[in-house]
Amino acid sequence: MIRKALTIAGSDSGGGAGIEADLKTFSAFGVHGLVAITSVTAQNTQEVRAIYDISPEVVAKQIEAVVEDIGVDAAKTGMLSNAKIIKAVAKTVKKYEFPLVVDPVMIAKSGAPLLREDAMEALIEKIIPLATLVTPNKSEAEKLSGMKIEGLEDAKKAAKIIVEELGAKGAIVKGGHLSLSEAVDVLYFNEKFREYRAPFVKGCTHGTGCSFSAAITANLAKGKKLEEAVRIAKEFITMGIYYGPRIGHGHCPVNQNAWIDIPAEKWRVYESLGNALKELMSIDNLYEHAPEVGMNFIYALPKLYARSKEDVAGVKGRIVKFGNKIKPVGWVEFGASDHLTRAILTFMEFFPEVRSALNLKYSEELIKKASSLGLKVSFYDRREEPEEIKAKEGGTIPWGVKTAIERINDKPDIIYHLGDWGKEPMLLIFGENPEIVLRKLKMLIE
Numbered sequence: 316m317i318r319k320a321l322t323i324a325g326s327d328s329g330g331g332a333g334i335e336a337d338l339k340t341f342s343a344f345g346v347h348g349l350v351a352i353t354s355v356t357a358q359n360t361q362e363v364r365a366i367y368d369i370s371p372e373v374v375a376k377q378i379e380a381v382v383e384d385i386g387v388d389a390a391k392t393g394m395l396s397n398a399k400i401i402k403a404v405a406k407t408v409k410k411y412e413f414p415l416v417v418d419p420v421m422i423a424k425s426g427a428p429l430l431r432e433d434a435m436e437a438l439i440e441k442i443i444p445l446a447t448l449v450t451p452n453k454s455e456a457e458k459l460s461g462m463k464i465e466g467l468e469d470a471k472k473a474a475k476i477i478v479e480e481l482g483a484k485g486a487i488v489k490g491g492h493l494s495l496s497e498a499v500d501v502l503y504f505n506e507k508f509r510e511y512r513a514p515f516v517k518g519c520t521h522g523t524g525c526s527f528s529a530a531i532t533a534n535l536a537k538g539k540k541l542e543e544a545v546r547i548a549k550e551f552i553t554m555g556i557y558y559g560p561r562i563g564h565g566h567c568p569v570n571q572n573a574w575i576d577i578p579a580e581k582w583r584v585y586e587s588l589g590n591a592l593k594e595l596m597s598i599d600n601l602y603e604h605a606p607e608v609g610m611n612f613i614y615a616l617p618k619l620y621a622r623s624k625e626d627v628a629g630v631k632g633r634i635v636k637f638g639n640k641i642k643p644v645g646w647v648e649f650g651a652s653d654h655l656t657r658a659i660l661t662f663m664e665f666f667p668e669v670r671s672a673l674n675l676k677y678s679e680e681l682i683k684k685a686s687s688l689g690l691k692v693s694f695y696d697r698r699e700e701p702e703e704i705k706a707k708e709g710g711t712i713p714w715g716v717k718t719a720i721e722r723i724n725d726k727p728d729i730i731y732h733l734g735d736w737g738k739e740p741m742l743l744i745f746g747e748n749p750e751i752v753l754r755k756l757k758m759l760i761e
């Protein structure tokens with residue numbers, strides 16, 4: 316049975332916050348999203364250019380229409396904009412029994428007010444008492460509780476005030492702006508405090524409040540306990556910030572898709588590289604081209620998600636010569652390659668679509684053949700490596716790949732080097748995916 320979650324919020328034309336963020340979040344958790352739009356904002360990552368409020372009657376009608384036909388397992392509020400909308404929302408949601416998460420949206424990241432000055436009282440009087448959970452950030456918690464928040468103890472006091480004095484069932488004060496060494500959120504619920512910690516990650520923050528509260532709502536709709544829903548939402552938002560797409564010229568948006576995209580892409584990579592590896596094993600004369608240090612065959616996640624070694628799959632223990640055959644020591648795993656990973660991550664800085672590579676023993680004959688087949692070949696000379704890069708562990712391959720790409724000012728199919736003291740000469744084949752790399756390999760050696 317599919318669960319249904321409702322967002323009562325404003326629209327952000329930039330797609331980063333508001334109902335757009337909420338719907339993407341609901342989808343990421345496999346929950347059917349329903350909407351009651353309160354306000355239309357002309358907004359981007361830099362500013363809010365215009366606000367057009369929907370009539371309170373139409374806001375109420377949207378809620379009634381979806382509850383009475385489709386049903387709502389949990390709901391959230393975001394931008395409520397003015398006192399009349401707040402009153403209409405309160406009167407309508409009171410008729411129903413679903414859990415309600417209240418994100419007390421007051422000011423956009425860009426600084427624009429999203430709640431009229433005279434609506435604060437209505438928010439406190441009419442909406443907060445209906446909340447299963449209120450999710451303020453530092454400044455919102457200060458406005459609701461009427462106290463200044465300097466650190467964790469103050470955040471706890473404010474959460475308690477929101478519950479005990481304003482009438483919410485629970486409150487979580489988010490610690491993004493608490494100047495602590497970690498992002499610590501403090502929940503007060505059922506007369507108990509609970510802390511949720513995550514490292515501060517650099518990334519995209521537009522829509523964090525909306526997406527966090529929507530993630531809690533989606534998980535409540537799925538029947539999770541409040542504490543568990545918050546734990547999952549914290550993990551979700553940390554990932555969304557880290558993998559945010561660098562779009563626009565202001566605060567870039569959270570990536571709600573990362574939550575489902577990364578596992579899906581990982582599966583595609585396993586499948587594609589695993590199949591290509593099986594085919595590689597069946598190439599007859601490949602052992603003649605295997606280097607003494609072994610071969611590897613790698614495939615990286617798409618550029619947005621390919622940040623480190625753990626985001627690139629390769630063959631555990633490499634592929635080694637075994638009589639007149641080749642054999643993978645282990646199978647496909649993320650984080651299993653070092654050298655080729657450094658090469659592909661550098662290559663992807665120039666050509667993000669090129670995500671796969673394989674290494675062979677260098678041979679002059681293969682290089683001549685590659686050129687005669689029209690493949691683009693470039694090289695680097697380890698003897699030309701600057702001393703400061705040589706001194707840095709793991710710096711040679713990134714420098715070499717960059718040098719080779721800049722040498723031809725084009726996208727090479729093959730990069731080779733002739734080795735150095737203790738370094739075996741090597742040839743690397745690059746391609747968009749393992750199938751393309753295999754095709755180039757077969758052209759070369761068959």
Ligand SMILES: Cc1ncc(COP(=O)(O)OP(=O)(O)O)c(N)n1
Pocket residue numbers: 324325326327332333334356358393394420422423424425429452520521522523524525526
């Ligand atoms: C339509 C709309 N609703 C809510 C917001 C707030 O989003 P943002 O500025 O990113 O702040 P947080 O949600 O991250 O606290 C908005 N900008 N637009």
Ligand SMILES: Cc1ncsc1CCOP(=O)(O)O
Pocket residue numbers: 608609610611629633651652653654655656674741
């Ligand atoms: C390309 C290359 N250079 C030295 S060893 C090697 C083979 C693959 O190494 P890894 O398994 O670390 O990617």
